Amino acid sequence: MKNYKLRDYHGASWDEPLIMEVGNKGERGIIPPWADQEIREAVGDAAGLMPGPMLRKSELKLPELSQYHVLQHYLRLSQETMGMDLGADIGEGTCTMKYSSKMHELLVRADKFCQLHPLQPEKYLQGVLEIAYKFEQFLKEISGMHQFTFQPGGGSHATYTNACVVRKYHESREELKQRNEMITTIFSHPCDAATPATAGFKVITLMPDENGYPDLEALKAIVSERTAGIMFTNPEDTGIFNPKVAEYVKIVHDVGGLCFYDQANANGILGIARAFDAGFDACHFNLHKTFSSPHGCEGPATGAYGVRKELAGFLPVPVVGFDGEQYFLDYDRSDSIGKVRSFFGNLECVLRSYAWVMNMGEEGLRMVAETAVLNNNYLDKLLLEIKGVSRPYAEGKRRLEQARYSLEKLKEDTGVGSEDIRRRIIDFGIQGYWLSHHPWIVPEPFTPEPCETYSKKDIEYWAAAMAQTIKEAHEDPGYVMNSPYGQPIRGIKDYSAIDDPEKWAMTWRAYKRKFRNK
Amino acid sequence: MRKKLGFIVNPIAGMGGRVGLKGSDGSEILKKALELGAVPESPVRASQALTRMKSIRDDIEIITYPYHMGQYEAANLGFTARVIGKTAENETTAADTEEAVKAMLEMGVDIILFAGGDGTARNIHDVVGMKVPVLGIPTGVKIHSGVYATSPANAGDLVYKFLNKSQKVVLKEAEVMDIDEEAFREDRVSARLYGYMKVPYERTLLQSAKAGSSAGEAVSMDSIASEVINGMEEDWLYIMGPGTTSRAVMDKLSLKNTLLGVDVVCNKTLLASDVNEQELLTLLEGKKAKIVVTIIGGQGYIFGRGNQQISHRVIRRVGIENVVVISTESKILALEGNPLMVDTGDQEMNKELSGYVKVVTGLGKYMAYRVTY
Numbered sequence: 095m096k097n098y099k100l101r102d103y104h105g106a107s108w109d110e111p112l113i114m115e116v117g118n119k120g121e122r123g124i125i126p127p128w129a130d131q132e133i134r135e136a137v138g139d140a141a142g143l144m145p146g147p148m149l150r151k152s153e154l155k156l157p158e159l160s161q162y163h164v165l166q167h168y169l170r171l172s173q174e175t176m177g178m179d180l181g182a183d184i185g186e187g188t189c190t191m192k193y194s195s196k197m198h199e200l201l202v203r204a205d206k207f208c209q210l211h212p213l214q215p216e217k218y219l220q221g222v223l224e225i226a227y228k229f230e231q232f233l234k235e236i237s238g239m240h241q242f243t244f245q246p247g248g249g250s251h252a253t254y255t256n257a258c259v260v261r262k263y264h265e266s267r268e269e270l271k272q273r274n275e276m277i278t279t280i281f282s283h284p285c286d287a288a289t290p291a292t293a294g295f296k297v298i299t300l301m302p303d304e305n306g307y308p309d310l311e312a313l314k315a316i317v318s319e320r321t322a323g324i325m326f327t328n329p330e331d332t333g334i335f336n337p338k339v340a341e342y343v344k345i346v347h348d349v350g351g352l353c354f355y356d357q358a359n360a361n362g363i364l365g366i367a368r369a370f371d372a373g374f375d376a377c378h379f380n381l382h383k384t385f386s387s388p389h390g391c392e393g394p395a396t397g398a399y400g401v402r403k404e405l406a407g408f409l410p411v412p413v414v415g416f417d418g419e420q421y422f423l424d425y426d427r428s429d430s431i432g433k434v435r436s437f438f439g440n441l442e443c444v445l446r447s448y449a450w451v452m453n454m455g456e457e458g459l460r461m462v463a464e465t466a467v468l469n470n471n472y473l474d475k476l477l478l479e480i481k482g483v484s485r486p487y488a489e490g491k492r493r494l495e496q497a498r499y500s501l502e503k504l505k506e507d508t509g510v511g512s513e514d515i516r517r518r519i520i521d522f523g524i525q526g527y528w529l530s531h532h533p534w535i536v537p538e539p540f541t542p543e544p545c546e547t548y549s550k551k552d553i554e555y556w557a558a559a560m561a562q563t564i565k566e567a568h569e570d571p572g573y574v575m576n577s578p579y580g581q582p583i584r585g586i587k588d589y590s591a592i593d594d595p596e597k598w599a600m601t602w603r604a605y606k607r608k609f610r611n612k
Numbered sequence: 613m614r615k616k617l618g619f620i621v622n623p624i625a626g627m628g629g630r631v632g633l634k635g636s637d638g639s640e641i642l643k644k645a646l647e648l649g650a651v652p653e654s655p656v657r658a659s660q661a662l663t664r665m666k667s668i669r670d671d672i673e674i675i676t677y678p679y680h681m682g683q684y685e686a687a688n689l690g691f692t693a694r695v696i697g698k699t700a701e702n703e704t705t706a707a708d709t710e711e712a713v714k715a716m717l718e719m720g721v722d723i724i725l726f727a728g729g730d731g732t733a734r735n736i737h738d739v740v741g742m743k744v745p746v747l748g749i750p751t752g753v754k755i756h757s758g759v760y761a762t763s764p765a766n767a768g769d770l771v772y773k774f775l776n777k778s779q780k781v782v783l784k785e786a787e788v789m790d791i792d793e794e795a796f797r798e799d800r801v802s803a804r805l806y807g808y809m810k811v812p813y814e815r816t817l818l819q820s821a822k823a824g825s826s827a828g829e830a831v832s833m834d835s836i837a838s839e840v841i842n843g844m845e846e847d848w849l850y851i852m853g854p855g856t857t858s859r860a861v862m863d864k865l866s867l868k869n870t871l872l873g874v875d876v877v878c879n880k881t882l883l884a885s886d887v888n889e890q891e892l893l894t895l896l897e898g899k900k901a902k903i904v905v906t907i908i909g910g911q912g913y914i915f916g917r918g919n920q921q922i923s924h925r926v927i928r929r930v931g932i933e934n935v936v937v938i939s940t941e942s943k944i945l946a947l948e949g950n951p952l953m954v955d956t957g958d959q960e961m962n963k964e965l966s967g968y969v970k971v972v973t974g975l976g977k978y979m980a981y982r983v984t985y
Binding site: 280287291295296297298299300301302304309311312313315316505506507509533534535572588 | 664667763765766769772779941942945949967968970973976977978979980981982
């Protein structure tokens with residue numbers, strides 16, 4: 095492990111109040127002028143144009159601040175966060191935190207894009223439809239699938255779309271009543287279980303075998319004429335690529351089920367392995383992960399969902415088509431599942447992704463995968479030198495673009511666990527890492543992913559910070575447990591303030607109030 | 613006000629194991645163990661647990677029994693211990709354990725940490741029941757009860773966090789198993805479900821207080837109950853095995869439930885309570901049925917530990933395809949990848965039950981899990 099001088103990072107701490115607590119009554123950022131006399135006379139009673147029930151009865155509570163104070167408030171808050179542009183986000187495994195080119199923002203903010211309205215006549219949307227259509231061709235080439243939709247607003251949304259397509263497929267063959275079971279794996283994203291459940295399926299989860307692959311014997315034992323399909327990731331969050339994935343596909347196909355490839359973890363296989371070639375019927379990509387559209391802050395995102403031609407008829411409407419001369423939106427699809435979202439997609443994600451692929455080129459895409467895998471294996475070597483870190487499953491086998499580690503030994507020896515280490519490394523200017531989806535199969539987990547953006551130095555620094563923190567845990571466990579030390583918020587002592595779904599699950603409360611009279 | 617930790621060490625627990633004997637209950641076995649060079653291990657492991665609480669030494673009062681039943685271990689680590697009761701230095705019995713625990717309860721302990729095997733757990737259960745939380749430090753040779761931490765260090769951490777009122781530590785009910793000593797030494801394992809005690813465990817961050825708490829477990833169990841009840845067919849018998857998860861099904865149906873025994877339900881009404889094998893076979897004549905079982909104890913058994921009434925004959929009559937296994941996700945995960953176990957008393961039946969089963973873990977939720985014998 096190389097010696098690095100670790101930064102003594104101290105975050106800004108503004109103790110900023112809520113915006114409703116700032117400002118003064120009557121203070122305004124903009125005072126719009128009255129409309130001209132002529133206009134006022136022509137319109138008459140403007141409030142009367144609003145449908146009665148939509149008119150507010152009480153006064154609107156908005157913050158009252160000058161422009162200067164609005165700017166100051168949000169700048170201060172932004173200083174208290176550590177986005178990936180500031181702190182190396184190597185720790186955020188499964189998210190693929192790669193650099194989002196700021197050049198893309200010039201495209202996205204250009205009037206010719208951002209002033210478009212999706213309900214404009216298609217003849218005035220040709221430019222953006224062309225980009226969507228051409229990007230679809232890229233994804234077809236990359237995955238082998240025959241048609242894509244960009245309507246889903248995220249990865250889970252794409253897997254939900256798949257569950258709906260599978261449902262419609264079996265319904266069209268009058269087998270839906272019989273086929274009510276969807277299979278997934280515990281190391282796939284939880285949405286591969288949650289979204290088919292939302293679509294009405296029973297969900298059966300496969301556990302890992304001793305090597306970390308989904309138990310193939312278990313799959314053979316549980317498939318039947320009740321199987322609608324399987325939805326899973328490869329490589330899974332452990333980073334282990336399953337070379338037998340085509341066998342799983344065959345087993346499900348043999349009983350008449352459909353196979354979906356959740357490609358959230360596509361960064362390590364771009365240009366190297368294709369969903370179609372393994373026999374999958376459908377797949378998706380996260381444009382905000384693999385394809386560089388910014389990731390985080392609740393979107394916007396896109397789950398690009400692609401299918402074989404046999405399933406294309408079920409895709410949500412509209413799909414972007416080209417008749418040789420004009421691009422158009424195709425609504426004429428009688429077998430479609432309908433809409434999963436309004437309009438036809440978060441096109442800003444598509445635009446950025448398109449620009450990214452155009453910049454990379456075919457060779458570039460493959461280089462992305464190779465660099466990501468190389469980076470990860472280098473980090474892996476450095477991490478496994480640290481006493482207290484272990485990497486369960488498939489001993490001696492390489493990982494692809496990410497890996498899951500365990501700090502179980504450290505916890506046993508010192509009482510310091512993964513959540514504690516995660517808090518302390520922030521003091522070195524590093525974003526807190528990703529642990530694992532629930533439930534934790536691997537105890538005291540962490541899952542880094544040093545994608546192609548990060549340099550050798552970035553990786554070495556990250557590993558050095560982990561080594562230092564873990565060393566501190568051995569020498570003075572209490573110090574690490576009470577970290578961080580230089581940040582606006584210390585450890586959370588009282589979870590009850592933020593932790594109670596009865597209080598904070600707003601939609602649940604609204605539901606209870608409206609439907610349960612509580 | 614200082615927290616009170618009841619600390620009790622069964623110094624002879626675990627002595628048999630190292631020298632190849634099973635268990636160390638009974639003075640005969642103990643003598644043999646000592647002759648073979650056995651050394652008390654329990655006190656060492658108990659100390660390993662206590663070490664983890666050193667930083668709060670001044671904030672807790674340890675209440676413990678004399679000599680190696682806790683006094684020495686506490687003193688060696690610098691804890692202030694209140695020593696209660698009397699016992700001979702080199703001989704400790706089950707009666708000593710029970711006396712100690714009775715006194716601790718009277719003194720208002722917040723939790724009892726004990727070092728010992730299933731036998732010790734049973735002795736403590738007889739006095740404590742569900743009155744205060746307990747936690748076992750694994751030291752005994754045979755541990756079938758579910759009231760233990762995964763290691764001495766883990767036990768120390770959990771009690772430390774519990775006493776510090778960490779919101780990450782919540783309570784769950786765990787099984788106390790009663791192993792037939794004689795049978796065990798003759799290589800036969802015969803265990804019955806003895807009772808339940810409250811045990812702390814640590815929920816992980818981002819799991820809400822409600823999801824991870826015993827209230828959260830109750831929600832899980834309720835959704836399992838919904839799945840089972842939704843699938844109940846008219847005129848079929850449902851043989852409900854013991855355990856807290858089965859109890860959730862019975863509670864949802866508002867039926868009286870035998871926590872430690874087997875009940876039979878038909879058309880969502882209670883047909884029979886606390887039945888034995890013969891009664892089951894009689895009820896089954898000419899009927900279709902399903903068996904609903906859950907994991908009993910810390911070893912992952914779904915048949916053969918605590919539900920022997922559901923014998924291989926009963927299973928044969930009902931049909932293996934009609935066995936329904938139910939369990940909360942957390943209980944399955946506590947197996948740490950080890951398979952579910954069956955011991956029906958009939959090797960053929962054990963073999964047939966082996967393979968994979970779809971465990972009901974919630975409403976419309978299943979886990980494909982390995983079963984072996």
